[in-house]
Amino acid sequence: MPKPGVTLPTHGLWKLLYKEELDVIDAAAYEILRDVGVFVDDAELLKMAEKMGCSVDYEKKVVTGIPEYMVKENVAKAPRTFLLAGRDPEWDVVIEGPGRKQFWAPESGATDRLEWDEGKMAYVRKRASSKDTLYAAKIVDGIDEFDLNLYLYDAAEEGQRGLPSELNKMNAMLQGTVKWAGHLCTTVSDIKEHDYVARLGAEVAGGAEELRKRPLFWTVYNYIGTLQLNRYNSWLLRAAIKHHFPIMPAVTAAAPLQGPAMAAGNTAISHAGVLFMIALQQFYDPGTAAAANNIVFNLDPMTGRGTALSPHFMLGSCAMNQLWHELYGLPTAQYGGTFAASLDQQAFNLSRWMALQMAMGTDLIFIQCGGEALDPALIPISAEIAKGCRDFMSSFDQISPTPENLALDVIKEVGAKGEKWITHKYNLDRLSMFPQPFCLDTSAFDAWLKDGGPSWVYVRCRDKLKELEKHEPKPLPKDVVERMNAIVKEGNENLKVG
Amino acid sequence: MADKEKILEKLAEAVVNFDETAAMAAVDEAIGAGIDPVEAITKGLSAGIKKVGDKFGRGETPLPFLMLSAQVMEKASAKLQEKIPKEQVPEPLATMVLGTVEGDIHNLGTNIVTALFSASGFKMYNIGVDQPVENFIRKAEEVKADIIGASALMSNTLQQQKFLGDALKKRGLRDKYIYMVGGGAFPGEEWCSEIGADDYATDGIIALDKAKKLIENKKKH
Numbered sequence: 001m002p003k004p005g006v007t008l009p010t011h012g013l014w015k016l017l018y019k020e021e022l023d024v025i026d027a028a029a030y031e032i033l034r035d036v037g038v039f040v041d042d043a044e045l046l047k048m049a050e051k052m053g054c055s056v057d058y059e060k061k062v063v064t065g066i067p068e069y070m071v072k073e074n075v076a077k078a079p080r081t082f083l084l085a086g087r088d089p090e091w092d093v094v095i096e097g098p099g100r101k102q103f104w105a106p107e108s109g110a111t112d113r114l115e116w117d118e119g120k121m122a123y124v125r126k127r128a129s130s131k132d133t134l135y136a137a138k139i140v141d142g143i144d145e146f147d148l149n150l151y152l153y154d155a156a157e158e159g160q161r162g163l164p165s166e167l168n169k170m171n172a173m174l175q176g177t178v179k180w181a182g183h184l185c186t187t188v189s190d191i192k193e194h195d196y197v198a199r200l201g202a203e204v205a206g207g208a209e210e211l212r213k214r215p216l217f218w219t220v221y222n223y224i225g226t227l228q229l230n231r232y233n234s235w236l237l238r239a240a241i242k243h244h245f246p247i248m249p250a251v252t253a254a255a256p257l258q259g260p261a262m263a264a265g266n267t268a269i270s271h272a273g274v275l276f277m278i279a280l281q282q283f284y285d286p287g288t289a290a291a292a293n294n295i296v297f298n299l300d301p302m303t304g305r306g307t308a309l310s311p312h313f314m315l316g317s318c319a320m321n322q323l324w325h326e327l328y329g330l331p332t333a334q335y336g337g338t339f340a341a342s343l344d345q346q347a348f349n350l351s352r353w354m355a356l357q358m359a360m361g362t363d364l365i366f367i368q369c370g371g372e373a374l375d376p377a378l379i380p381i382s383a384e385i386a387k388g389c390r391d392f393m394s395s396f397d398q399i400s401p402t403p404e405n406l407a408l409d410v411i412k413e414v415g416a417k418g419e420k421w422i423t424h425k426y427n428l429d430r431l432s433m434f435p436q437p438f439c440l441d442t443s444a445f446d447a448w449l450k451d452g453g454p455s456w457v458y459v460r461c462r463d464k465l466k467e468l469e470k471h472e473p474k475p476l477p478k479d480v481v482e483r484m485n486a487i488v489k490e491g492n493e494n495l496k497v498g
Numbered sequence: 499m500a501d502k503e504k505i506l507e508k509l510a511e512a513v514v515n516f517d518e519t520a521a522m523a524a525v526d527e528a529i530g531a532g533i534d535p536v537e538a539i540t541k542g543l544s545a546g547i548k549k550v551g552d553k554f555g556r557g558e559t560p561l562p563f564l565m566l567s568a569q570v571m572e573k574a575s576a577k578l579q580e581k582i583p584k585e586q587v588p589e590p591l592a593t594m595v596l597g598t599v600e601g602d603i604h605n606l607g608t609n610i611v612t613a614l615f616s617a618s619g620f621k622m623y624n625i626g627v628d629q630p631v632e633n634f635i636r637k638a639e640e641v642k643a644d645i646i647g648a649s650a651l652m653s654n655t656l657q658q659q660k661f662l663g664d665a666l667k668k669r670g671l672r673d674k675y676i677y678m679v680g681g682g683a684f685p686g687e688e689w690c691s692e693i694g695a696d697d698y699a700t701d702g703i704i705a706l707d708k709a710k711k712l713i714e715n716k717k718k719h
Contacts, residue, residue, distance in 0.1 A: 041603065041628075111653055111685055127685055159653055160689065188601075188654045224651065230603050232654050257561065257606060301560040304610045304702075372682070498657055 004086075004093050004147035004179075005101035009396040013099070013361040016318045019326065025264060025319065026327055029272035030068045037064030038227050038251060038276050042234030045280075052283045063276075071275050074282040080329050082246070082289035084148070085214035087204060088178035088474065092214075093148055095291070098325040098332065099361045102393060103147040105182070106140060106382035107335050107366035110374035111156035114340075116462070125373055129157035130168040135469075137176025139379050142471025145386040145438060149173065150182035150366055152374055162497040164193045167200070171488045174204050174216065175481060178473050183220040184245065186232035189495050194239030196491040203484050204476065208243075215289070218246035220335075221277070223295055226253035227269060229277075237277065241285045248333050249277030250293035255312055257299050263315040270296045270316065271323055278330075294320035294332040294362060306339050306371070314353065318360040325361070337368025343457040346370070347381045351388075358389040365389075380439050380464040381457060387438040395433050439464040502533055506542040509574065513546030516566035521574040528578070535578040536588055543578075547571045547617040554614070555703045561610060568613040590621035592713045595638045596647040597625035598681070599658035604651035607681055607702075611647065614702045615709070631662045638675055644716070645709060649681035656685070660693040667694065676712045680705060 017025075037055075039062050040046050046063065050056040052074075055065035084093040093103055113132050114123045132153035140149045151173055159165030166187045173181040187193035197217075198208070205211035219240040221233045229237065229251060240247050251273020253259025255266045274292045281290060296316020299306060313336055324330045334357050338349040346369055357365050367385060369378040398405055410426045421427055441448060441460050454460060475481070505528050512521035521543075528538040550567040553559040579587055594615060596608050605627050612624045625637050638646050646666075650656050659679045666672040672694065679695045690698040696712055699705035 125686060127688065154653060156653055156685065160656065160685065160692070162657060165653070186652070186654055188657070222652065225603055228603065231601060232652070254606070299606070301562060302557050304561045304606055498660060 003090055003144070005103050006390045006393045008099055008102055008361055008393060012396065014318060014356070014359040015322055016315065017322055022319075022323055022327055025268050025271060026323060028265075028268035029275055030071070032227070032268060032272040033064075033066035033071065033276060034068070035064065036227060036272075037062045037066065038229060038273065039063075039225075040229045040234055041231040042229070042238070045229065045234040045238060048238075048284065049280060052280060066276060066279075070283075071279040074279040074286075075275060075328055075330075077282040077286040078278055078290045078328075078330055079287055083214060084180045084218065084246070084289075085205075085216055086177075086179045087174070087181075087216065087476070091147070091179040093180050093364075095289075095331050095363065098330055098363060099321075101363065102358065102361070102390075103364045104386040104390065105146045105148040105150050105364075105366050106152060106379060106386075107150040107183075107337070107368045108152040108370040108374045108378075109154050109183075109185070110152065110340075110370045110372060111154045112373035113153060114370075114373050114375040116375065116377075116458075123375070127157045127160065128153035128155070128374075130155040130172040133169050133172035134176045136374075136376060136379065137173050137181075138471055138473055139376070139465075139468045141177040141179060141473040142468060143379070143383050145383045145390060147179070148182060148364070149177040149179040152370070152376075152379070158492075159188075163492050164189065164196065164495040167193055167196050167488055167491045167495070170197045170200055170217065171484055174200060175476060175484065176473060181217045183248075184217050184236075185220050186222060186236050188232070188497060191235050191239040191242065193491065193495055194236065194243065196487055196495070198239075198243040198245075199487050200484050203480055203487070212244045212288075215244075215246050218248055218289070218291075220248050221250050221293075223250035223252045223293070223297060224254065226258050227251060227273060237280065240288075241281060244285055244288045246289035246291070247277065247281055248291050248293050249274050249281070250295050251277060252295055252297045255296075255298045256301055257304060259297070261312075263296060263312045263319070266298075266312065267296050267316045267319045267323075270294075270320060274320075274324075291331045291333045291364060292320060292324040292328075294324070294334045295336060296320060314356050314360075317357065317362070321360050321362055331363035333364035333366065334362050335366040335368045337366075338371070340371040340373045343375055343377055343381065343461070344455070346378060347385075347457050350382065351385050354385050355389060358393060377457065377461040377465055380461045380468065384438040384440060387435075391435045395435075398433055501531060505531055505533060506538065506545070509538060509542030510546035510549065513543055513567050513571050513574070514549055516563060516570050518570050518573060521570045522577065525574050525577050529581060535581045536586060538578050539575050540588060543571050543574050544619070551614060551617040561613075564617065565609065565613040568616045572616060591619035592644040592709065593621040593623070593641055594645040594647055594709070595623045595625060595634060595641065595643045596649070597629040597634060598627040598649045598651070599655050599662070600628055600630045601658065602650050602652055602655040602681075603627045604649075604682070607651065608647075608649050610702045611649075611680075611705055614706055618706055618710075620709070631658065631665045634662055635665060635669070635671065643675060644713060645676040645678055647678045647680070647705075649679070650684070651682040656689070659689075659695070663694040676709075676716060678705065678709060678712070 049063040054063045113128045136152035155165040155168040158168045201211045202208045252270040278290045294317040298312045367382040508524040554564045677695045680699045697708045
């Protein structure tokens with residue numbers, strides 16, 4: 001029986017819009033696809049879009065006139081139930097329709113690692129490599145609060161040397177975890193690098209056909225730029241189609257500097273982009289899984305930078321959830337988060353925004369932390385957030401006013417003053433309704449003060465991290481590892497740039 | 499207040515309020531009043547754009563306002579410059595060619611830098627996105643640039659910054675230009691040294707500060 005996921009309640013989740021309102025946004029998305037279109041910076045993908053029935057301006061590289069009937073027909077082919085496989089089937093993520101279960105993982109993709117120098121009381125910034133990918137993967141592998149394992153560090157150092165960074169990164173991920181290994185992202189060398197990653201996955205899965213049945217990762221698209229698939233995203237989509245990798249599509253606009261300032265309009269754009277990508281995927285690769293990225297992105301108008309998530313973002317995410325759950329029956333995933341900043345600021349931002357993602361019933365919640373540079377202390381911080389949310393959702397039923405939950409007979413039995421509650425069997429049997437935190441400091445105030453009043457993020461979480469670093473995932477068989485490393489070596493030789 | 503002062507204030511105000519109509523009217527007034535067009539630019543329009551730039555640096559005004567003010571400044575300056583003999587047109591602080599590297603189609607950062615630097619007296623040539631190495635060099639040679647700036651927002655496209663640095667070296671042009679790099683993907687000092695750039699920034703205000711220092715150093719030597 002797979003471990004992952006928390007069963008969601010059947011009602012009570014945060015919903016913003018009536019069906020009629022969803023229909024209006026949905027219609028607006030089709031109008032955008034028809035009249036505005038999507039910029040696609042890849043000749044091959046443009047041809048594929050044309051073959052699908054769209055109008056293509058090859059000079060401007062824009063796909064317009066995307067027919068509504070064609071999109072709906074193809075999106076309908078995406079499976080409602082599917083599997084994201086762990087190396088260990090106990091960690092399989094089983095999606096059985098949208099809004100049924102919720103899954104958690106930390107996510108980052110940081111190109112740099114931040115190490116805290118106790119002596120200097122300052123951060124040291126180092127370029128991250130696949131060694132850091134592996135380091136973080138192993139830690140996440142050992143934390144039960146995380147259902148999946150996404151890369152926290154990019155193989156940026158390899159990329160800087162001109163080596164295929166995705167290949168090196170995915171090698172580290174597949175070796176570093178028995179859980180589903182997350183995101184395959186964009187590369188610099190058309191789909192050749194993805195071909196190598198497919199071979200890696202096949203080694204772990206036991207063959208290409210097995211990898212198709214039990215996908216160990218999926219493809220994730222960077223979403224910067226309005227209604228556009230840059231060439232890297234385009235290559236990635238073609239690779240996904242070729243190798244039957246599931247997709248988490250996103251094509252969005254960064255309000256208010258590169259997209260409409262109001263969440264409704266920006267949601268229509270995000271929705272349009274996802275509709276287009278899933279339709280294209282399903283036209284060429286029907287039946288391979290897709291989960292809509294519920295991102296409705298914004299930037300800070302004061303700085304132009306990616307900002308702490310805003311009401312715009314959250315309202316849009318909720319609307320996207322409803323659109324995809326209620327109109328299309330597909331799950332949603334999110335990777336909104338916060339930019340790199342102090343640990344306490346990130347903890348604050350992430351906890352409030354992830355709680356909203358939880359409440360709106362997002363299926364796959366990726367707690368995006370760090371941004372460009374990651375302090376690994378964010379791993380226990382993310383675990384605390386995930387645990388709090390998981391505990392909330394998994395005990396939701398206790399508020400249902402059933403006779404058992406109301407316990408009127410016990411209330412009457414115990415009577416006023418309630419002295420006997422503390423050892424009453426009714427309560428003793430239900431103490432699990434009051435779960436302990438992952439690593440929050442629960443010591444008495446005086447004890448905490450006597451201990452020097454240590455900061456939770458800077459002291460307690462770092463201490464917890466030391467404990468978490470000891471975990472080792474179940475290793476792959478030696479011969480598989482050897483073949484995987486050989487594939488990476490071959491890829492490094494053949495795909496080196498510059 | 500003397501008429502001249504009032505007109506200069508109107509010019510500044512129009513830039514601060516990104517009011518193109520008011521700016522052009524103030525330009526006509528300045529010309530009609532016989533105000534030295536150089537003074538109208540430096541003490542009128544530039545005073546306004548400096549105010550906006552400073553506010554943006556302090557986080558007191560949003561980016562779109564800065565860009566709109568810079569656009570008004572550019573149009574109003576162009577009209578005044580028609581009245582200035584070529585040899586008397588004020589020299590910019592420096593001339594810069596700026597673009598996003600090949601394969602990268604992000605332009606928000608370079609647009610911010612263009613607005614900010616224009617506002618601060620630089621002559622900017624923004625060559626746009628997805629620009630191969632050759633285009634940076636060709637434009638720099640054409641306009642006799644002081645600075646070449648290359649932006650990359652994705653880790654995929656960072657290598658192009660190295661290629662540009664290599665190309666400048668190979669052609670013996672490395673010392674002719676100040677080479678600055680930046681963008682959202684920028685990894686920091688180590689990469690900057692590795693690719694042989696003079697400096698880097700991932701923030702427009704910091705970039706401006708660094709560019710001014712680099713220009714100052716170059717002029718001294």
